[in-house]
Amino acid sequence: MSKRDYYETLGVDRTASDDDVKKAYRKLARQYHPDLHTGEQQKKQSEEKFKEINEAYEHLSDQEKRKRYDMFGHAGSQGGAGFEGFDFGRGGGFGDVFNDIFEDFFGGQRGGTRAERGNDLQYNLEITFEESVYGKEAKLKIPRWESCLDCKGTGAKAGSSLKTCPSCKGAGQIRLQQGFFSVSRPCGQCEGAGKIITEPCPVCQGRQRIYRERTIAVHIPAGIETGMRLRLSNEGEHGVNGGPPGDLYVAISVKAHQVFQRKGSDILCDVPISFLTAALGGKIEVPTLKGTTVIKVPAGTQHDKILRLKGLGIPSLKDKSTGDQVYTMKIQIPTKLTARQKELLTEFAKESGMSMEADGDGFFDKMKTFFE
Known part of the structure; x- marks a missing residue:
């Protein structure tokens, strides 16, 4: 089965x-x-x-x-x-x-109510690409259960006292004898607390906690990326019966940038250049997160050639190193030419010994050699 x-x-x-x-x-x-x-x-x-x-x-x-x-x-x-x-x-x-x-x-008694740790919380925070690179200080509004200040988390009205449960005599457990076995169950009258609140706190209604919104300052470190979580110890919901608070986790999501992309610690950017600049070389203006700067394009630059600016990337969270700003050259070919431009390019081709026709035979000859 x-x-x-x-x-x-x-x-x-x-x-x-x-x-x-x-x-x-x-x-x-x-x-x-x-x-x-x-x-x-x-x-x-x-x-x-x-x-x-x-x-x-x-x-x-x-x-x-x-x-x-x-x-x-x-x-x-x-x-x-x-x-x-x-x-x-x-x-x-x-x-x-x-x-x-x-x-x-088997009869084990807990001696009254156990302290319960508060729940962990998660806050989903979306930040800009620039904020992920340089970091930021964020103010988060976190709704959570907190210990009631009026009753100091006891659930009883200030000045009143807790009464020992008459059913379990303060043990929090009711013991039942079943044959040879002694079975303990949580007391139904005090719900395992061992004490009974005679006068509930008017603020929390005896719940020991109140629900409120708290503003918490969070440091977002430089170099953080999507999928990472920050842990803030003891910033979750408060515990019950003296239990410790939970933790707050801040889950990071980074907005996409219109120009830049991230790869590890490097910042990537595609840069369009004219075929004339690619052939003759020259200086071009490129963007960075800190503004524009000028880089030199060497003569004879090929399509997808990589140029780097050292140290303008993203700081590492593991050490003091910083990535690079990486530019990929994208050669732009004009789609419309004037008659004069065509004439000049034709002269250039003849001067360079280039054929205006596709070298189909030469290509297929190379392919045959490759597969032999």
Whole structure:
């Protein structure tokens, strides 16, 4: 019998975030844990289901395994089902989930509400080509959840006190005895907090946090490019119950320039020149990000020849080096000639010994030689 799709097993979409996958797994793991079922048939079915959801979570919680599975399905996955291949010690992964479930099922108490870290945030910032080269200071307006200043994040009205929950006696957990097993569940009256707010804060309504917009200064370094992200530690949403704040990520997108393009640390620019300048050489005016400048075109310049201005490119984020301004010569051939211009070009061709007819025979003779 073919395996079920891992996403279907956990009941999540293929676009589900890591947190969504983790939440779905925890819910199903609690539901189908074999120790919560009695009867041989029920226990056997729950064991099979438990192994199935563990295998699905093993692959979807690991970025590399999830990527392979998305590309190749079960053919790209490796390792067995159940707990095989899990790393019980890695932070933020299966180990944390297993420990939480183990505590819930086998009587572990958390001693009240756990501190929860605030969510990370991402701000998509579009900057100009010039700003990506020279950097800038940006002011970002970030809406986020912040700790309520009036109650200092407790959720209780200033001057009031928190009451110990009468149901769980402040433990935050209700312990149930099922045969030989002692099972703990979060207290429904205080929702696992261990304390009850008698007078909610009038500002945050007991939520501990308020939603507000904050202006944050961000330094955009010179040399940044599309796809890069800046991390601002502790500038995400504030945590709950004394938990640390999350981080703010600024995702960079650089607008296309009308004249210039970027290649590594170099700035590229196509420059049209006349065939006369290409043949005889001369000086031409070219653009740079700092204004125009003059460069010398050597005589006999060919189409697509590269000319460089050292140090006028983009500074590197890794070291103190700077790229070049790179110009590609594009020879412009006139499409309309006067009679006199044609006459002069004909004289030039005769003087140079050039044939006015296409050298078809010579070309095909060379091709024959090439393939012999």
